[in-house]
Amino acid sequence: MINIEHMTAVLEALPDPAFILSHSGKYVAVFGGRDTRYYHDGTGLVGLYISDLIRPHKASWFLEQIDRALASRKLVVEEYELSNKDVKGLPEEGPEVPIWFEGRIQALDFVVDGEAVVLWVASNISERHDLEIRLRELGDTDQLTCLFNRRKLERDLTLHYELFERHSVPTSILMFDLDNLKKINDSQGHHVGDEMILAVANVCRLELRKTDTACRFGGDEFVVALPNTEREHAVQFADFQLPTSR
Template sequence: MADLSLFSNEQIAALLSALPDPAFILTRSGRYAAVFGGTDSRYYHDGSGLVGKTLDDVLHPEKAAWFQAQVAIALASQGLHVVEYALGRDDVKGIGTDGPEELIWFEGRVQTLGYQVLEEEAVLWVASNITASKKLEALLRMQSETDSLSNLPNRRKLMSSLTEHFELFARYKTPASVLIFDIDHFKSINDGQGHLAGDRTIAATADVCRRELRATDFPARLGGDEFVVLMPHTDSEQALPITERLRQRIAEQAGATISGGLSEMTAGDLSYEEVLKRADDALYCAKRDGRNRIVRS
C-alpha cells in the first residue's frame, strides 16, 4: 500500500486524472459521483460530463438496469466484481447514428468502497476497452470452426449444432431435418482433372449451398466431398423440396451432381447420431439407385 502522505492533494488528483482507463464512482442508486482518468484517447472520450447524471440519464432502460444490477451485486459481495459487457450506439441515449457501428467491449472491475458517497453506498467501476481482444477471440473461434476450403462450418461446428438442435427436439419436439450428400464420381474428378479441379468443385458446391439454402439452414462440410445440411424447424416432408432444389442448382452451377440422404429427428432417437445414420443409409440408397437424386428415409 502506497504512503499517500508522500503526495499532495494536487498530486493525487493529477495521478487519478492520468489513469489510462476511466474509473467511475457510482452510487447504489446509479448516480455518477465522479469520473477519473480515461486518458487513452484511442479508446475513450472525455467522461467528465457524466458527473451528476444517473445511469437512466445516460443509457437506455434495459442497459441502465443491467449496470444497476452489477452495482448491487458488487455491493452485496463487499469485494471485487468483474464483468464483461458491450456498448453500442443503441445503448446510449443521444448518440443515434453518430455512434460507432460496431459494439465496443469492456471489462468492468467493480470494487465496493468502504465509505458512503453522496450519502449512499458506492463502488469504483474501472472500465477497460477489450474490443481488440474480443475481435481476436472471435476470429480464432471462427477459424477453429470453419473449413478452409469451402468456408463452411467444419465437422466440429456441425456436431455442436446437431447437439444443440437435438436437445431442442428432445425437450420441445422442435422438428429438424438432416441432409447428407456427396459429389457424384468425385474420385474421377480428382483422378482425371487433378486435385485442384476437385477443390474447385467442392468450393463451387459450397457456394451454391450458401446462395440457395434458407438463412436458417446450416450447411457444413463433413469431410472430403461429403456435406451435411441441418434444417431447423423443418420436418422431412417440408425439407424434401428444399433439398431437391439444392440438388438441381448444384448440377446447374457447380458442374457436378450430388446424391443425398434425408432424414428427420424422431421421437425414438436417443441422439443425433441416429438421425445421421438414417440419412447416411438413404445416401447409399441414392447411389445404388443411380446417383443424382435425394432419397428420404
C-alpha cells in the same frame, strides 16, 4: 511513503477510467481514463445518473451489475457493448459499430450520501473482441469452401438437441457426398475436384436459409442442419435442391 496526494495522482494517471457509482446509478467520482486513444474526459459525468446518459434497456443492465456486486461483495466481471443506439443524445446516423468494454465492478466498504457505492473500471476491449471473433470464425470455417467445418457443426447440433429436449423444436439433418470425386481428382486433377466441391458450397449458400447450417464434414462429405424443419420438408428440400449440384 505514499500520501493522499500521491494516491490521487496515481488514480488520475490510470489509463482506463474508474467510476465510483452509487446504488442508484449516480456518478459519484471519475478517475483515470488517460488513454485518449479510447476515452474522452469523463469528469463531466460527476453528479449525473446512468439513466441520464444511457437508454432504459441498457441502463437497467448497468444497475443490475451494480446490484450483483453489492449483494455478493465479490468482483463482478462482465463484457458489454455500447453503440449510438444505447447512448442518449447521439444522432441516429452516427457510427453504429459498437464499442466493447470489460467492466470490473467491486463493492466498496463505505457509503456516499447514504448510498452504497461500487468501483467500476471500464476497459475498451474492442480490438481484442474483434480479434477473438475473427479467430473463432477461422477456427469454425473450412478453408476451401468457407462453409462451416465439423467443429462448428458439432456445437450447433448440441444446441439443436437442447432446443428439441426443452421445446420440441425439430431439426433435420441432411448428409450427402460427391460421387466419384477421387476418380476425378486422379484423372483430371485436384483443381477440378476442388471446383466441384466449391460448386456444391455455392448451392448451399444460395439455397439455404440464414438459420440453416451448411458444413463441409470431410473431403467430399457435406452436412446441412435445417432447424425447425420436419422430416418431410427436409426430404422435399433435398429432392429439389441436391440434383442442382450434380
